[in-house]
Amino acid sequence: MKNRLFWIGLFAGLVAASGHVFAAQGDKYPQRPIRFIVPYSVGGTSDLVGRLVGAKLTEELGQQLVVDNRGGAGGTIGSKLLAAANPDGYTILVQNIGLAVNETLRPKRGYVALRDLAPISIVGFTPSVLIVNNDLPYKTIAQFVAAAKAEPGKIAFGSAGAGSSTHLSMAYFMTVAKIKLHHVPYKGGGPAVRDAIAGQVQCVMVPIPTVFGHIKAKRLRPLGVSGGKRSPVLPDLPTIAEAGVPGYEFNTWYGLLAPAKTPKSIIARLNAAAVKGLKDPKLREKLLATGMDPQPSTPEQFADLVRSETARWRKVIEEAGIPKV
Numbered sequence: 001m002k003n004r005l006f007w008i009g010l011f012a013g014l015v016a017a018s019g020h021v022f023a024a025q026g027d028k029y030p031q032r033p034i035r036f037i038v039p040y041s042v043g044g045t046s047d048l049v050g051r052l053v054g055a056k057l058t059e060e061l062g063q064q065l066v067v068d069n070r071g072g073a074g075g076t077i078g079s080k081l082l083a084a085a086n087p088d089g090y091t092i093l094v095q096n097i098g099l100a101v102n103e104t105l106r107p108k109r110g111y112v113a114l115r116d117l118a119p120i121s122i123v124g125f126t127p128s129v130l131i132v133n134n135d136l137p138y139k140t141i142a143q144f145v146a147a148a149k150a151e152p153g154k155i156a157f158g159s160a161g162a163g164s165s166t167h168l169s170m171a172y173f174m175t176v177a178k179i180k181l182h183h184v185p186y187k188g189g190g191p192a193v194r195d196a197i198a199g200q201v202q203c204v205m206v207p208i209p210t211v212f213g214h215i216k217a218k219r220l221r222p223l224g225v226s227g228g229k230r231s232p233v234l235p236d237l238p239t240i241a242e243a244g245v246p247g248y249e250f251n252t253w254y255g256l257l258a259p260a261k262t263p264k265s266i267i268a269r270l271n272a273a274a275v276k277g278l279k280d281p282k283l284r285e286k287l288l289a290t291g292m293d294p295q296p297s298t299p300e301q302f303a304d305l306v307r308s309e310t311a312r313w314r315k316v317i318e319e320a321g322i323p324k325v
Helices: 002-028 045-061 073-084 098-105 141-150 165-177 189-198 208-216 264-278 281-289 299-320
Strands: 034-038 065-069 091-096 117-133 156-159 182-185 203-207 220-225 251-259
Touching: 034 045, 034 073, 045 065, 045 091, 045 117, 045 189, 045 208, 045 251, 045 264, 045 281, 073 091, 073 098, 073 117, 073 251, 091 098, 091 117, 098 165, 098 299, 117 141, 117 165, 117 189, 117 208, 117 264, 117 299, 141 220, 156 165, 156 189, 165 182, 165 203, 165 299, 189 203, 189 208, 189 220, 203 208, 208 220, 251 264, 251 299, 264 281
Parallel strands: 034 065, 034 091, 156 182, 156 203
Antiparallel strands: 091 251, 117 203, 117 220, 117 251
16 A cells, blocks of 8 residues: 555656646747748748748747748648657747648648647738739639630649649639639749749739739739738739639638647747737738738637638548549
8 A cells, every 4th residue: 555655656746747847848948049840932921921920939039940941742841840850849830721731632741730730829811812924814813714714724823732722722713713724833832923923834823922022013913812802902903702703712821830749838938929929010010011910829729720621621622523642
């Protein structure tokens, strides 16, 4: 009996001690620079969002967030790196809607989102915009759809990779508009946009922050926004639904994650820094100016979003017959 009480007491002491260790980790964290994985190439929306948010988190945490672009495979390469990283808070990631999409689209990705990754906070939401090369004759969504119906598969669109938000937004657009386009995947939104400007592909549908500068400089022609309402930064541009494809709506979200098993105290520290940073008027102004609506959250709210979006896109992918990769 005494031995049993001894072991029970020892176990309880160890549990309590471990809790104090994790609390101490959270109190002292961070003590060195943090690797900040962006699972897409330089120049895309995830890269832009990552760098803006990373700079603010550097300020809030007192340690440098070092951006590490690891594009490819629709964002799964960077996500897999995070899943395999040491859960000590010194490797985090910014991801987008592709995190939920890839749960169905890429069965061999090497991780399970809510098993191997720990949500920190939602960053925000943004609609996309369908843009075309300036040399093309299409001035409206109706003209674009008519041309696509006249010659199925001739118009090529670029994306940030199979299963990325830039791919799924167009796949969903093709389904609703009843058209067929040719898909050209890249390793990020930036290269896809550059080729649209150069005329290597005819169009892209990307989050507004990726191309807002190009639209203002008239390097690309916008036809419509994907959201349910017009964007405050492009107030004269109609939604795709009102411009001739009723029922179409698509918005991209972004969020921050750490490896699973990261101590709760560290997740709490990162969440507090993210929430405070995203409420900062200067950062909000920068994000709003690009078309993003910042909406920080609790880790639990972000987990719920990933869970519901995974179910939603599983249904879309299966009903649309999009092949798994």
